[in-house]
Amino acid sequence: MLPFARITVIGLGLIGSSICRAVRAYMPTARVTGYDASAEVREIARRIDLCDDVTDTAGASVTDADLVILCVPVGAMGAVGAEIAADLPADAIVSDVGGSKASVLAALRAALPGVVIVPGHPVAGTEHCGPESGFASLFKGRWCILTPDDQTPEVATARLRAFWEIFGANVEEMSPEHHDIVLAVTSHVPHLIAYTIVGTASDIEDVTQSEVIKYSAGGFRDFTRIAASDPTMWRDVFLNNREAVLEIMQRLTEDLNAMQRAIRWGDGDALFAAFSRTRAIRRSIIEQGQDDAKPDFGRAH
Amino acid sequence: MLPFARITVIGLGLIGSSICRAVRAYMPTARVTGYDASAEVREIARRIDLCDDVTDTAGASVTDADLVILCVPVGAMGAVGAEIAADLPADAIVSDVGGSKASVLAALRAALPGVVIVPGHPVAGTEHCGPESGFASLFKGRWCILTPDDQTPEVATARLRAFWEIFGANVEEMSPEHHDIVLAVTSHVPHLIAYTIVGTASDIEDVTQSEVIKYSAGGFRDFTRIAASDPTMWRDVFLNNREAVLEIMQRLTEDLNAMQRAIRWGDGDALFAAFSRTRAIRRSIIEQGQDDAKPDFGRAH
Numbered sequence: 001m002l003p004f005a006r007i008t009v010i011g012l013g014l015i016g017s018s019i020c021r022a023v024r025a026y027m028p029t030a031r032v033t034g035y036d037a038s039a040e041v042r043e044i045a046r047r048i049d050l051c052d053d054v055t056d057t058a059g060a061s062v063t064d065a066d067l068v069i070l071c072v073p074v075g076a077m078g079a080v081g082a083e084i085a086a087d088l089p090a091d092a093i094v095s096d097v098g099g100s101k102a103s104v105l106a107a108l109r110a111a112l113p114g115v116v117i118v119p120g121h122p123v124a125g126t127e128h129c130g131p132e133s134g135f136a137s138l139f140k141g142r143w144c145i146l147t148p149d150d151q152t153p154e155v156a157t158a159r160l161r162a163f164w165e166i167f168g169a170n171v172e173e174m175s176p177e178h179h180d181i182v183l184a185v186t187s188h189v190p191h192l193i194a195y196t197i198v199g200t201a202s203d204i205e206d207v208t209q210s211e212v213i214k215y216s217a218g219g220f221r222d223f224t225r226i227a228a229s230d231p232t233m234w235r236d237v238f239l240n241n242r243e244a245v246l247e248i249m250q251r252l253t254e255d256l257n258a259m260q261r262a263i264r265w266g267d268g269d270a271l272f273a274a275f276s277r278t279r280a281i282r283r284s285i286i287e288q289g290q291d292d293a294k295p296d297f298g299r300a301h
Numbered sequence: 302m303l304p305f306a307r308i309t310v311i312g313l314g315l316i317g318s319s320i321c322r323a324v325r326a327y328m329p330t331a332r333v334t335g336y337d338a339s340a341e342v343r344e345i346a347r348r349i350d351l352c353d354d355v356t357d358t359a360g361a362s363v364t365d366a367d368l369v370i371l372c373v374p375v376g377a378m379g380a381v382g383a384e385i386a387a388d389l390p391a392d393a394i395v396s397d398v399g400g401s402k403a404s405v406l407a408a409l410r411a412a413l414p415g416v417v418i419v420p421g422h423p424v425a426g427t428e429h430c431g432p433e434s435g436f437a438s439l440f441k442g443r444w445c446i447l448t449p450d451d452q453t454p455e456v457a458t459a460r461l462r463a464f465w466e467i468f469g470a471n472v473e474e475m476s477p478e479h480h481d482i483v484l485a486v487t488s489h490v491p492h493l494i495a496y497t498i499v500g501t502a503s504d505i506e507d508v509t510q511s512e513v514i515k516y517s518a519g520g521f522r523d524f525t526r527i528a529a530s531d532p533t534m535w536r537d538v539f540l541n542n543r544e545a546v547l548e549i550m551q552r553l554t555e556d557l558n559a560m561q562r563a564i565r566w567g568d569g570d571a572l573f574a575a576f577s578r579t580r581a582i583r584r585s586i587i588e589q590g591q592d593d594a595k596p597d598f599g600r601a602h
Contacts (some may be wrong), residue, residue: 063425075569098562123519126596127583133596143515155387172515182512185502187519192560193494194520200556201486204549213585214444216472218400218424218488219495221592226520228583231576238572242498248505249561253554255501259493260550263539268376271539274531278499281429284514286402291522295427295434297598299456 003162004067004093005030010058010080012036012045013230015097016071016126017134021087022167023097024051035061036131037072043130059087067093067163069120070108074098075236081111088115091239093156095120100241101147101176108153118160119147119176122169124299127228141289147176184244188237189249189252191226192245195234198227304463305394306331311359311368311381313337313346314531315426316398317372318435321351323468326437336362337432338373345432360388368394368464370421371409374425375399376537377472389416394457396421400484401542402448402477402533410452419461420448420477423470424488428529441469442590448477485545489538490553492527493546499528 007023009016012034013144023032035058036042045054055061062068062084072080077096088094095118098104105119124142126133144164148157161171172184201212201220212220238245262270285291292298308324310317313335324333334358335352337343346355356362362383363369371383378397389395396419399405406420425443427434445465449458462472475483502513502521513521539546563571586592593599 010310075497115517123516125519128596139578142518147494170515171490174477178507181505182508182516183519185505186513186516186521190498190520190524192496192564193557195561195576195579196524197491197494198582199575200549200553202578202582203556204482204486204552207483207486208481209582212487213582213589213591214471215424215483215487216586216591217443218426218484219491220487221586222495222523222527223491224579224583224586224592225598226523227576227579229576231573234576235569236571239569242564242567245564246561248501249557251505252498252501253557255497255504256494256550256554258548263493263543263546266540266543268536269538271536272532274500275496275528275530275535277503278496278525278528281499281503281510281514282525284510285517285522285525288514288516290470290517291525294599295429297526297600299593299598 001164002027002030002161003159004032006064006066007031007034008035008061008068009051009066009071010035010061010068010084011071012041012050012131014129014133015122015138016069017045017050017131018136018138019069019071019097019134021136022139026166026168031064033061037148041131048132050131056081062092063087063089065089065092067095070094070096070098073233073236074100074104074240078107078111081108087110088112092116093118093159094121095160097122099187099237101145101179103240105147105149116153116156118152120160121145121179121183122164123148123183125229126171127225129230131232135272137168139164142169144169144171145179146171146173147179148173149176171276180241180243181247184241184248188241188245189248191229191234192238193252194223194227197223222240230280302459303328303331304467305368307365307367308332309332309334309336309362309369310352310372311336311362311385312372313342313351313432314372314407315430315434316423316439317370318346318351319439320398320435320438322371322435324442327449333420334362334366344431347434351432363393364388364390366390366393368396371397371399373397374534374537375401375405375541379404379408379412382409386413387450389413393417394419396458396461398423398566400488402480403419404541406448406477415600417454417457419453419457420479421465422446422448422460422484424484425470428526428532430531430534438469440465443470445470445472447472447500448472448480449474450477471530473561474546480544481542483549485542485549489542489546492535492548493539493550494553495524497537498524
């Protein structure tokens with residue numbers, strides 16, 4: 001039995017459009033309705049036949065839904081919740097895919113009093129965005145984190161779990177607060193660092209932009225991928241997971257200072273020790289299927 | 302006409318063994334001799350038939366060479382230079398592949414007075430190391446930087462250029478000092494950041510190692526690749542390109558502080574502006590063939 005039969009996806013970017021495609025690929029008898037605030041995106045969604053129906057208002061997209069998934073930047077969750085509140089069926093479950101969870105849960109509870117909310121976050125993506133960048137297999141083998149709290153009925157969380165498992169995702173539950181500190185480490189701070197270093201490299205007077213590009217295969221190019229991610233989405237993540245990000249940044253800054261000090265004082269043993277302990281993590285990530293085992297991410301040579 | 306006929310490669314790791322393979326693939330009439338300080342590596346090199354000959358001393362490997370390429374960690378260049386000095390033919394050219402150039406040129410000049418030295422650096426690699434990790438096409442479409450100074454005869458630099466071009470590399474010339482600041486930006490600081498962030502993530506008490514690994518697809522896993530690189534090689538790079546690395550780190554630290562401040566004060570416009578300017582660099586890197594155009598580096602999904 002399918003956990004949901006009439007699914008509405010609001011926000012048809014990389015993640016939203018991947019959910020639409022996954023519903024069609026893995027739950028072909030379910031109906032999927034889409035809405036996006038951008039008329040251009042709705043037009044593309046219709047042209048590429050992304051959903052069974054694309055509506056022109058958020059409210060119209062939810063009238064018949066048993067699951068509504070909000071796939072908009074985390075700063076917009078509250079407003080979108082308010083937009084659908086009047087049209088939402090009483091038994092519909094609302095979920096989302098936002099990269100920060102405590103602030104989203106608070107915003108949705110305020111906008112949708114009495115509604116069953118199961119916040120979610122599929123830890124998957126690419127650097128591309130928009131309705132044409134999604135694909136059905138995006139969630140396969142990746143983790144999806146659900147962050148119910150004590151107001152969330154267990155049966156609702158179980159249905160969401162079943163939904164994501166149909167797409168091939170592994171599902172984990174944790175508190176919104178724990179999610180936010182874990183993702184600050186594994187996603188938010190890495191993105192902040194990548195955005196910053198790409199900016200810094202552009203600003204060095206002694207090195208031209210052309211040189212940065214030509215010699216990027218020395219390591220820099222790896223950072224440019226995630227630094228090409230959607231700016232609105234990431235602005236909202238940092239504004240909405242401020243405390244956890246600043247805490248991890250503080251730790252990282254201390255560690256960077258220690259590295260610089262080791263370089264300045266020529267402490268080769270400290271550098272060697274620091275550079276030796278990091279290989280085991282890479283090995284585990286590959287062993288657990290979270291990255292490609294091929295050298296250089298499998299890039300063509 | 303081939304620029305060199307009898308090539309000696311000292312140090313049979315990723316880069317050295319790739320040169321051996323490239324000589325055999327693209328210069329089949331040239332003879333390639335190999336030496337490595339590790340008896341185990343020499344044994345593997347013989348077993349996999351990496352070279353026409355593998356010698357048991359550095360001196361024996363160079364007696365007949367017209368080109369000697371040192372592929373050892375930059376901190377070992379001077380010692381290896383001294384080891385081959387007595388056996389080096391008078392007309393042999395010595396080059397290297399080290400990631401820092403000013404210190405290497407100084408070390409080789411001191412160890413090999415009167416010898417023609419053309420320092421080089423192919424900006425290519427993977428996170429793997431050892432004689433079995435190399436491949437003939439590693440340098441294809443990548444840049445190789447030569448850093449001759451006013452003591453280097455132009456004809457020697459021209460022969461090295463021709464040598465690398467046979468492997469499909471693009472060759473650029475610049476001063477050792479400029480090389481060192483350019484590579485600090487495009488390679489050394491990215492590696493230092495990657496090593497540090499992987500270490501920091503391992504040390505956060507509130508987040509388990511298992512969580513870091515499970516949710517690494519959120520961005521973190523990208524950093525673990527270059528943080529799995531050879532610790533000895535990278536220790537030596539940082540000890541030998543200290544000033545340039547510390548200068549770029551200072552700039553990066555200022556920019557990281559500005560980002561943290563924008564997050565703390567909720568300055569969404571500053572974050573959005575910073576996150577919007579970084580896409581163009583990614584686009585140029587792909588347009589210029591320095592990275593894979595496929596989403597997510599072409600990883601399997």
